[in-house]
Amino acid sequence: MRDTAVMRDPDTDSRADTGPSDDTPGDCPRPDGRLLRGEATRERVLDAAERLFSAEGVDAVSIRQIAAAAGVTLGVVGFHGGSKTELIRTVLSRRVEALNIARRDRLARVMAGPAPKLDDLVEAYILPYLEYASHDDPQWGAYARLIARIVADDRWYKNVGELYDPMAREYLDAMQQVCPEADRDALVTALTLTVASMLSLVASRARIAGLTGHAGGNAMDHRDTLVSFCVNGMTAIASRKGGPQDGP
Amino acid sequence: MRDTAVMRDPDTDSRADTGPSDDTPGDCPRPDGRLLRGEATRERVLDAAERLFSAEGVDAVSIRQIAAAAGVTLGVVGFHGGSKTELIRTVLSRRVEALNIARRDRLARVMAGPAPKLDDLVEAYILPYLEYASHDDPQWGAYARLIARIVADDRWYKNVGELYDPMAREYLDAMQQVCPEADRDALVTALTLTVASMLSLVASRARIAGLTGHAGGNAMDHRDTLVSFCVNGMTAIASRKGGPQDGP
DNA sequence: TGACAATTTATACGTACGTTCAGATAGTTT
DNA sequence: AAACTATCTGAACGTACGTATAAATTGTCA
Numbered sequence: 001m002r003d004t005a006v007m008r009d010p011d012t013d014s015r016a017d018t019g020p021s022d023d024t025p026g027d028c029p030r031p032d033g034r035l036l037r038g039e040a041t042r043e044r045v046l047d048a049a050e051r052l053f054s055a056e057g058v059d060a061v062s063i064r065q066i067a068a069a070a071g072v073t074l075g076v077v078g079f080h081g082g083s084k085t086e087l088i089r090t091v092l093s094r095r096v097e098a099l100n101i102a103r104r105d106r107l108a109r110v111m112a113g114p115a116p117k118l119d120d121l122v123e124a125y126i127l128p129y130l131e132y133a134s135h136d137d138p139q140w141g142a143y144a145r146l147i148a149r150i151v152a153d154d155r156w157y158k159n160v161g162e163l164y165d166p167m168a169r170e171y172l173d174a175m176q177q178v179c180p181e182a183d184r185d186a187l188v189t190a191l192t193l194t195v196a197s198m199l200s201l202v203a204s205r206a207r208i209a210g211l212t213g214h215a216g217g218n219a220m221d222h223r224d225t226l227v228s229f230c231v232n233g234m235t236a237i238a239s240r241k242g243g244p245q246d247g248p
Numbered sequence: 249m250r251d252t253a254v255m256r257d258p259d260t261d262s263r264a265d266t267g268p269s270d271d272t273p274g275d276c277p278r279p280d281g282r283l284l285r286g287e288a289t290r291e292r293v294l295d296a297a298e299r300l301f302s303a304e305g306v307d308a309v310s311i312r313q314i315a316a317a318a319g320v321t322l323g324v325v326g327f328h329g330g331s332k333t334e335l336i337r338t339v340l341s342r343r344v345e346a347l348n349i350a351r352r353d354r355l356a357r358v359m360a361g362p363a364p365k366l367d368d369l370v371e372a373y374i375l376p377y378l379e380y381a382s383h384d385d386p387q388w389g390a391y392a393r394l395i396a397r398i399v400a401d402d403r404w405y406k407n408v409g410e411l412y413d414p415m416a417r418e419y420l421d422a423m424q425q426v427c428p429e430a431d432r433d434a435l436v437t438a439l440t441l442t443v444a445s446m447l448s449l450v451a452s453r454a455r456i457a458g459l460t461g462h463a464g465g466n467a468m469d470h471r472d473t474l475v476s477f478c479v480n481g482m483t484a485i486a487s488r489k490g491g492p493q494d495g496p
Numbered sequence: 497t498g499a500c501a502a503t504t505t506a507t508a509c510g511t512a513c514g515t516t517c518a519g520a521t522a523g524t525t526t
Numbered sequence: 527a528a529a530c531t532a533t534c535t536g537a538a539c540g541t542a543c544g545t546a547t548a549a550a551t552t553g554t555c556a
Contacts, residue, residue: 037553038503057401059307062543073505078545080503152400153305154454161458168459188459189449189473196448197441197481204440206402210409211416211436225437225485232484233445233477240476285523286533311514321535326515328533 010085010159042080044070047139049081050091054146058088058156089160092150095132095143096163102128103167107174116178118238119231125171125191126198126227133202134220141202148203151195168195179238190237194230201226258333258407290328292318295387297329298339302394306336306404337408340398343380343391344411350376351415355422364426366486367479373419373439374446374475381450382468389450396451399443416443423486430486438485442478449474 048070052061063084067077081087106124110116133144150156151164168191175187201208202219209215216222296318300309311332315325329335354372358364381392398404399412416439423435449456450467457463464470 041503056403057305057307059305060403063545064543075506075545075547076504084544148400151455152396152448152451154452155304155308157452157454158458161455165455165458172459185460185464186473188456189470190477192448192452192456192459193445193474193477195455196444196452200400200440200444201437203400204402204405204444206405207399207409207413207443208436208440210406210413211420211440212433216433222437225434226441228484228488229438229441229481233481236476236480237473289533310512312512322514323516323536324534332514 010088010156038080041070041072041076045072045077045080046087046091046094049077049087050139050146051142053088053091054142054144054149057149063087085159088156091143091146092160092163095140099128099132100167102132104170107170111174111177116174118175118178118235121171121175121178122194122231122234123227125194126230127223129198130202130219130223130226134218144202148199151199152203175234175238182238183240186237186240190234194234197226197230258336258404286328289318289320289324293320293325293328294335294339294342297325297335298387298394299390301336301339302390302392302397305397333407336404339391339394340408340411343388347376347380348415350380352418355418359422359425364422366423366426366483369419369423369426370442370479370482371475373442374478375471377446378450378467378471378474382466392450396447399447400451423482427486431488434485434488438482442482445474445478 045066049061049066052065052069063077064074066081066087067074070077077087081090103125106128107121110120110124113120129144129147132140135141147164150160172184172187172191175191176182176184179187201222205216208222293314297309297314300313300317311325312322314329314335315322318325325335329338351373354376355369358368358372361368377392377395380388383389395412398408420432420435420439423439424430424432427435449470453464456470
């Protein structure tokens with residue numbers, strides 16, 4: 001059994017607090033082409049990190065593995081990615097904007113319609129993720145699986161939650177608008193369950209394959225099942241009147 | 249930032265293939281009391297591993313941390329737990345029987361009734377887990393969160409899936425019996441989504457807390473929301489006729 | 497062309513890891 | 527009491543880790 005060194009606590013990364021991104025080279029590529037050379041390397045590093053983090057888990061991947069997968073030397077990963085915590089943030093930040101834009105566009109289109117329905121909101125939240133997860137560029141698939149890992153792990157999520165929570169809040173507001181009677185906390189819980197279902201479809205291939213007995217295709221094959229499951233679950237929660245139904 | 253050495257690939261654990269459990273001392277405590285002394289230590293080690301694995305993730309916890317938390321020396325962990333892969337299996341196996349029995353009892357009770365409903369089956373699957381997750385003994389809570397980590401990670405799940413899949417199959421058979429028209433693969437997917445929702449409620453406290461704005465109590469507080477969400481989602485899937493509904 | 501800055505290489509440092517094991521300790525049996 | 531075995535200790539081994547940095551390289555512009 002091989003062993004490797006792995007960061008234990010993402011909170012105690014002193015380098016992560018030295019500034020927004022000014023210390024990370026290659027962030028603001030100038031038109032003179034001076035940084036273009038490094039920019040390509042940087043992408044290779046981030047791609048490799050994305051692939052490995054999603055496949056093995058953040059804690060199980062070493063900087064050296066990333067360097068090898070990217071075809072660069074060890075120091076280059078640090079040069080372009082900073083510390084390991086910074087690297088994870090950078091990998092996630094790189095694509096979050098595209099996903100958020102797709103979701104925001106879809107949300108706006110639904111809310112601009114004549115009679116926005118909860119079903120449409122659930123679809124608008126789920127489908128962009130599912131589409132990106134099945135994107136032609138396999139890096140998007142890796143990114144989608146990486147999100148699933150991060151969200152399921154409080155320890156990492158609190159480091160990157162602010163990348164995704166604002167979008168979730170926009171959807172919650174819209175849902176509340178469509179279902180004014182619904183209890184806000186129940187909506188939060190229901191959206192969390194929706195997200196968990198959505199992510200599990202992309203991340204937990206092994207379990208589904210093991211139970212069906214056959215491998216199954218990509219996540220898109222279960223698209224309708226997922227949407228139907230979440231829409232009906234969410235509708236059930238939202239149609240209950242406000243106030244605490246649960247617990248003591 | 250601290251770093252530690254961590255197993256990279258649970259598959260390449262040569263010690264895991266040396267036999268069922270004959271090489272692990274303390275497995276078959278004799279009535280003569282000879283092994284009782286070690287048995288207590290063994291429990292402390294497994295408890296500590298359970299707590300740390302569930303809180304930090306398997307890959308992020310070192311044997312040394314476990315030893316320290318258990319109040320034993322390094323070698324004792326190896327003595328009672330074997331290799332790290334064996335230790336994880338042992339930690340999971342220790343409690344799985346109790347959980348499976350609770351589920352099987354409840355399943356039998358539902359199916360023995362006059363008119364078994366899908367709702368009851370979903371409840372019978374979910375509630376035992378939720379009850380154990382909120383058990384007075386906090387180790388059960390740790391175990392519940394550890395399951396969530398393992399199931400979400402294909403890399404680990406394929407090592408321990410056989411502990412949980414047979415029970416899932418029993419439920420799938422029962423569901424098929426109650427809903428003969430339902431498509432089997434869709435049922436599998438729906439059960440997977442149910443499990444993902446169930447686990448997320450126990451594991452992803454940070455996200456719910458961040459979105460509601462307040463900490464919230466334990467998972468039991470969201471019990472009714474979870475059951476309602478999953479029952480309605482599952483019913484929607486099961487009531488669709490058999491054959492592939494989803495995309496190509 | 498030569499100065500300059502961005503990038504890359506190669507190497508090193510200190511630390512922590514998983515695993516192993518010879519020997520000490522403490523119950524049990526003879 | 528002596529032999530025996532399960533349990534535990536303490537230390538070591540070899541490996542890998544994250545990070546840092548001096549020197550080499552590469553492309554750009556004066």
